[in-house]
Amino acid sequence: MGCGKSKVSPESPKKSYASVVQSLVAFRDTHDDDGGPKRQKDQPANWQVSSYVNSPKPKADGRGQRDTVARYRDKFEPRVTARYDIQALIGRGSFSRVVRAEHRATRRPFAIKMMELEAPEGREVCASELAVLRRVSHGNVIQLIEVFQFPQRVYMVLELATGGELLDRVVSKGHFTERDATQALRMALAGLEYLHNLGITHRDLKPENLLYYHPGPESRLLVTDFGLASFGSAKPTEPPPGEEQSLRTICGTPEYMAPEVLLRRAYSCAVDMWALGVIAYVVLSGSMPFEDDSRSRLYRSIVKGKVSFNGNPWPSVSNPAKDFILRLLVLEPAARLTAAQAARHPWVVSAAGGSSRNLHRSISRNLRRQRASRASSQRLGSAASSVGSGSPFRPRMPRSGGQELWRVSGSGATLRLVL
Incomplete structure (x- = not known):
């Protein structure tokens, strides 16, 4: 299911990675860490809720918020509301709404994702996500608690991740070092290794889909959002016979796509490792390894795969950290580190060399610059593309030969990448 031969529309566009600069506020040290790393642990009542999906949340403006909650509560089946108290709308997508709820018997908080099945795309996204979530159980992967199915x-019903996105945590800490980066990456790698061992490829890995379970400093990091995930080859080589079609479709978020995806080659879970390399670059610098206002130039840059470590804070970043990134941003999928190999990389194991240097100022400055640049480009070219920056998509691929690698039509515009 999911990104197979059929064309499945993704969830509604999610915010760009640079928008986390809106969270450049002091990290709230007043939160206790008594939630612990165990699953389904009761969370303190004063914890700030962060949505499971990263969509705009309604403002808590008294009557308006109560009306919104009531409106979505009425849509829920009685069998669900008899078991859970619906409390707040915290996210929305093309085919889904996510609410915060409390189990009526235990008072434990959860997130409930309501998926609409009327549209074929909604049915397929739902089936893809359920196929994955029903099989996984790992401390660094979002946990499915139970499912209510209706026509x-x-x-x-999912774990409620209240600690915010990965980059939210980076910019709100006020102090961020390589050691902090490796702590987060180790947890992401643990989740990825588990998924890849099950033959699951995420296909939309990015900072917005890495959420902290709670705001405490010892919180575990969760891999979330499996709407584009696929059961396919777990080997970073050509998929075995019968799986080529399921792992050829272009899907994901543009800035994090691996070269083999853009080139429409058969691919494997190695695409997730490329995305993790991009994430590591962003976490350490606040900028992207491949970026351009032009989609065609962005993709041309990705398929060339040349990574630069110019500008701040890279002179303050250790060589082992750069080596880790370069071993993931490798054009040949088979040459990329696997999740298990990446977890054993010397930098991840020891965070040696420059790990005590505070990178926060440069990271924050780069995020601000990126946000300003993207806001300007969106104002100037909002009618030029139907693909939002930082949002997952599935472009319509040309069937004929030639040099045209991708094409997406919409809003009266057609974009092409030609090498």
């Missing part, structure tokens, strides 16, 4: 809707 027109499916309700997924």
